[in-house]
Amino acid sequence: MSTISAPPLPTMAAAPDGARRANATGALLRHSTFLTARAVRTLLRQPAYLAITLVQPVIWLLLFGQLFRNVVRIPGFTAASGSYLEFITPGVIVMTALFSSGWAGTVYIEDMDRGVMDRLLASPVRRGAMIVGTLAYQSLTTTVQTLIVFGIAYASGARFDGGAVGVLVTVLAACLISVVIASFSNAIALLVRQQEALIGISQFIVLPLQFLSSSIMDTRVSPAWVRHVARYNPVDWATTAARSALSGHAEWGAILPRLGFLLALAVAMGRLATRAFRSYQRSL
Amino acid sequence: MSPNPAAALVAAELTKTYPAGRGGPPVRALDGLSVSVAAGTIVALLGRNGAGKSTTVKILTTLARADSGTAEVAGIDVSRDPDGVRHAIGLVSQKSSSDPMATGRENLVLAGRIQGLSRSAARGRAAELLARLDLADAAGRLAKTYSGGMARKLDVAIGLVHRPRVLFLDEPTTGLDPEARAAMWAEIGRLSADEQTAILLTTHYLEEADRLADRVAIVDAGRVVVEGTPDELKSELRGDTVQVELVAGAAHAVAVLERVPGLGEVSADGTRLRARAESGAQAVPGVLAALDESGIAVASVTVARPSLDDVYVRHVGREFAEEAAA
Ligand SMILES: Nc1ncnc2c1ncn2[C@@H]1O[C@H](COP(=O)(O)OP(=O)(O)OP(=O)(O)O)[C@@H](O)[C@H]1O
Ligand SMILES: [Mg+2]
Numbered sequence: 001m002s003t004i005s006a007p008p009l010p011t012m013a014a015a016p017d018g019a020r021r022a023n024a025t026g027a028l029l030r031h032s033t034f035l036t037a038r039a040v041r042t043l044l045r046q047p048a049y050l051a052i053t054l055v056q057p058v059i060w061l062l063l064f065g066q067l068f069r070n071v072v073r074i075p076g077f078t079a080a081s082g083s084y085l086e087f088i089t090p091g092v093i094v095m096t097a098l099f100s101s102g103w104a105g106t107v108y109i110e111d112m113d114r115g116v117m118d119r120l121l122a123s124p125v126r127r128g129a130m131i132v133g134t135l136a137y138q139s140l141t142t143t144v145q146t147l148i149v150f151g152i153a154y155a156s157g158a159r160f161d162g163g164a165v166g167v168l169v170t171v172l173a174a175c176l177i178s179v180v181i182a183s184f185s186n187a188i189a190l191l192v193r194q195q196e197a198l199i200g201i202s203q204f205i206v207l208p209l210q211f212l213s214s215s216i217m218d219t220r221v222s223p224a225w226v227r228h229v230a231r232y233n234p235v236d237w238a239t240t241a242a243r244s245a246l247s248g249h250a251e252w253g254a255i256l257p258r259l260g261f262l263l264a265l266a267v268a269m270g271r272l273a274t275r276a277f278r279s280y281q282r283s284l
Numbered sequence: 285m286s287p288n289p290a291a292a293l294v295a296a297e298l299t300k301t302y303p304a305g306r307g308g309p310p311v312r313a314l315d316g317l318s319v320s321v322a323a324g325t326i327v328a329l330l331g332r333n334g335a336g337k338s339t340t341v342k343i344l345t346t347l348a349r350a351d352s353g354t355a356e357v358a359g360i361d362v363s364r365d366p367d368g369v370r371h372a373i374g375l376v377s378q379k380s381s382s383d384p385m386a387t388g389r390e391n392l393v394l395a396g397r398i399q400g401l402s403r404s405a406a407r408g409r410a411a412e413l414l415a416r417l418d419l420a421d422a423a424g425r426l427a428k429t430y431s432g433g434m435a436r437k438l439d440v441a442i443g444l445v446h447r448p449r450v451l452f453l454d455e456p457t458t459g460l461d462p463e464a465r466a467a468m469w470a471e472i473g474r475l476s477a478d479e480q481t482a483i484l485l486t487t488h489y490l491e492e493a494d495r496l497a498d499r500v501a502i503v504d505a506g507r508v509v510v511e512g513t514p515d516e517l518k519s520e521l522r523g524d525t526v527q528v529e530l531v532a533g534a535a536h537a538v539a540v541l542e543r544v545p546g547l548g549e550v551s552a553d554g555t556r557l558r559a560r561a562e563s564g565a566q567a568v569p570g571v572l573a574a575l576d577e578s579g580i581a582v583a584s585v586t587v588a589r590p591s592l593d594d595v596y597v598r599h600v601g602r603e604f605a606e607e608a609a610a
Contacts, residue, residue, distance in 0.1 A: 027400075034397050042385040045426075115381030119442070122345040122377075124370040125398045284348040 028126045035125075035133025039107070040140065053141060057096040057149045064088050064216050065156070077218045086160065089153040090170055090242035091215030096149065097142045097174040097181075098210060098235060102202040104138055104182035105189030112193060118284070127277045131186060131270055138182040139175040146174050161248030169245035169255060173238040176262035180234055181206065183269035190276035193283065209235040214243075237262055291356075292450045292482030293321040293344065298353035299506075300339055313339040314350065315506035319484070321450070321499075326476050326483040328493035330592070331503035337486035338378050340503075341454045344484070345375045358449040371399065374443030374481075378454040380435045381442075384428030388419055388438050391427055392445050399446035406445070413441040417471065433464030440471070444479065451475075453485045457492060465492075472496055490592040500592065502599055509599040514592060521590040521598060524564030526571060528557040531581035540578045544570045551597065555583075558597065564588070 043050055065085050071077060072084045111117040120130065150167060160166050184205070189198050212229045213219075213236035219227045230236040237258035244251050300314040314336045321327040329337045342348040344355055346366035355362045358372035382391045389410050396406030414423045417437040422430060427438060436456060443451055456472065457465040473496060476483050487493055493500045494514045501511040510517065526547070530537060533555050541550045541559055546567050550559040561567035564587030575582055 031398060034394055038383070038386065038394060041390070042383075045385055114384060115377055115379045116383055118347055118377055119375060119381040119395075120398075122347050122370060122373070122375045123395070123398050124367055124400070281347060281349075284342055 024126070027124070028129050028132070031125050031129030032132040032136060035129060036136040036140070039133060039137035043137075043141070053100060053145065054148060056100070057092060057145045058152055060092045060095060061085075061089070061149055061152055062156075064092060068216065071217065071221075074221050076221045083158065085153060085156055086158045086246075087218070087243070088216055089149060089158055089160075090173075090246055091213075091239050093146045093149050093170060093174050094177055094213075094235060094239045094242065095210055095215050096145050097178040097238075098206055100141060100145070101138050101178040101180075101182035102185055102206040103199075104134055105185035105187075105198050105202070106195060107134060108186055108189040109193065109195050109198060112189075112280075117280075121277070121281065127274050130277070131183065131273045134186060135179045135182055135270065138178045142174050142178040143171055146171050160246040162246040162250055166242075166246035166250070169250075169259070170242035173242045173245075173259060173262065176259065176266050177235060177238040179266040180262065180269050183266070183273040187269070187273040187276040190273070190280040193280065209233055212236070213239055215239045234262060234265055291320050292323045292325075293319070293355075293357050293484060295319050295340070295344060295355040296353055298340065298343060298350045298355065300336075300343065300348065300350050313506055314343075314353075316353070317503065317507050318353075319501050319508060319511070321482045321484050323449075323482050324476065324480050325498040326472070326485055326496055327499045327501060328497035329484065329486040329501050329503050329508075330488075330490065330493045330596070331486075332488065335503040336506040337503055338454055339506075341375070341377070341452050341484070341486060345373055345452055346370055371446075372449045374446070374448035374451045376436075376439045376443040376451070376453045376456055378458070378486075380432075380439055382427040382430075382435060382438050385426060387424050387426055388414060388430070388441075389423040391438060392441055395442045396445040401446060409445055410441075413444060417441050418467075433460050433467070436460060436464070436468065437471070440468075440475075444475070444481070447479060448481060451481045451483045453483060455486055455488065458488060469495055490596070494592050502596055504600045510595065517592065517595040518590040521560065521594055523560050523562045523590075525588045525590055525594050526559045526561050526564050526567055527586045527588065528559075528571060528575070529583040529585075530555045530557065530575075531583050534578075534580045536578065537575070537580055540574050540580065541571060544574050547571065549598070551601075558594075560594075 043053075065088060068088070069084050072087065108117065111120070162169075185198070185202050188201050192198055192201070212226055213233050214230060215235065219230045219236070241255045241258040244255050296318045298314045298317045299312070302311040302313055304310045317336060317340055319327065319329065319340070329340060331337050339348065343350045344357055344362060346362055346369050349363060357369045360368040360372060362369050382388075383394075386394065392410035392413060393406045396409055397403065401409060414420045417440065419434060419437055419441070422434060427435065430438060440453070440456065443453075453472065457468050460468060469492065472483070472485070475481060485496060497514065499511065499513055500517060501508045503509070512520070537557055538550050538552045541547055541557060544567065547559045547561050547570070550557065559571075568585055568587065571585065572582060
């Protein structure tokens with residue numbers, strides 16, 4: 001929680017434009033902090049759910065690591081630095097971010113069902129802060145999950161020449177894809193307002209994004225059309241950027257544009273989700 | 285209604301139509317509803333299920349938009365400056381709306397912080413409200429463990445945390461047991477006195493409106509059919525109500541009573557007949573004689589001073605309790 005002291009209660013007198021905007025930005029930041037703290041607190045109070053969020057990436061890593069150990073022998077597979085474990089570590093990280101952020105909108109639907117959403121919407125809380133709060137929370141969980149996967153991979157013998165910078169880029173890429181997907185999930189939640197529909201739509205989007213990327217399989221050994229589609233797939237941008245940064249010979253010319261696209265997409269999706277509140281309020 | 289500087293809330297000619305769902309016709313939830321609340325007073329919107337009470341509350345609290353009509357809350361136009369309105373109001377919506385995974389205290393502190401209170405001010409106010417509403421012992425428990433009555437009190441506390449100028453209470457006592465309801469009534473009464481908050485209350489309970497409200501507006505089919513202080517509304521009905529319970533329904537019973545001198549406004553509702561009389565006691569012998577002559581068996585006769593129920597029947601043409609229960 002921030003310790004910024006409260007602003008004076010808003011007055012109805014017309015504040016100068018600049019002051020009003022500064023106030024609005026301050027409120028956005030403060031409200032985002034409150035709502036992020038609320039989400040983290042809720043997570044910490046649900047030990048079973050917390051355990052699943054932490055265990056899931058480990059299972060992905062060990063499962064895929066074992067299942068596909070030998071694919072590196074397929075001719076054409078990127079085996080620059082060696083093991084499949086090293087190859088899939090960034091893939092599993094992005095995949096974990098993808099799947100857990102696909103569920104982000106379920107929190108909104110719970111809030112709608114409990115009346116918390118309407119109470120917040122009738123309060124001065126910024127719509128943007130309601131979105132930013134969930135995104136910051138998603139990024140926090142994604143960061144923790146990412147570090148756990150790195151820990152397990154390291155313990156299992158994986159080594160990354162990219163070092164700290166590589167890890168940092170991976171965390172960033174995972175958080176960005178998390179934000180993109182969580183915004184999308186939030187927007188769908190506000191549009192369909194129903195748990196089953198949200199989960200259905202989110203699976204429908206997340207699974208193809210996952211399989212049409214290089215997260216567990218080098219697209220160089222995939223059919224040409226998959227390779228082609230993957231180029232437009234944000235999940236692949238995140239995976240490729242992370243993998244390149246982790247390798248000993250990071251290609252910044254490939255990494256930076258991908259991170260840039262992800263950032264642009266994250267901002268666009270965040271805005272879209274904020275707009276979706278209008279659709280929700282029209283239904284009230 | 286003329287613009288009134290002392291009005292905490294003025295809504296005029298609100299309309300709202302919900303689009304048709306699954307093949308049904310569109311629903312006209314509000315059909316020109318007007319209501320106002322003077323500063324520091326309680327106004328009750330009284331109406332049965334679907335009358336449009338919650339829709340009114342949603343529009344006045346900026347959650348929904350009216351199709352037409354105007355509304356000012358705390359002097360601020362709800363459609364032009366919704367954010368200004370949100371600072372000035374507290375909302376206790378029809379269903380409980382606390383965060384179940386937060387404690388009572390955390391719920392209050394978060395609500396206070398969002399309203400712009402400093403951390404220490406929010407904590408202080410939370411402690412004060414928890415003590416006032418008898419929730420101090422449960423302050424550190426998750427809201428999901430609260431009983432219905434406790435959860436409702438927490439809702440009210442959340443609505444009050446920033447000392448709003450206008451408080452909306454949408455059916456604050458529905459679902460509470462009689463004891464919890466009485467406690468809530470006492471609390472709401474004290475509130476409006478202590479906090480100088482104007483309150484718009486919606487309710488199904490005539491007794492609740494009678495007890496708490498300075499003014500009552502009866503809502504039916506999306507409009508206010510009559511409005512006034514409970515006493516004004518009752519005294520508009522001169523005389524007493526004579527209510528006759530028949531052993532079995534009789535189609536011609538109304539016609540029989542209409543011929544009894546001194547009796548007016550006869551209505552029937554199943555086996556129950558109602559009529560008004562200048563003096564109930566004097567009318568009863570005539571009523572019994574007339575029914576007896578026509579061979580209609582009577583189970584009981586009661587005479588009562590007018591109640592809000594009678595006002596309701598007079599203006600809506602149906603008995604309230606049964607409609608509300610339906
Ligand atoms: N979001 C909505 N979508 C469609 N129809 C709605 C919606 N909200 C309310 N309605 C309809 O509008 C009418 C008025 O509803 P409202 O909730 O205002 O009634 P109410 O007086 O609060 O009733 P209750 O006592 O049951 O709470 C009803 O016919 C209801 O079905
Ligand atoms: Mg209602």
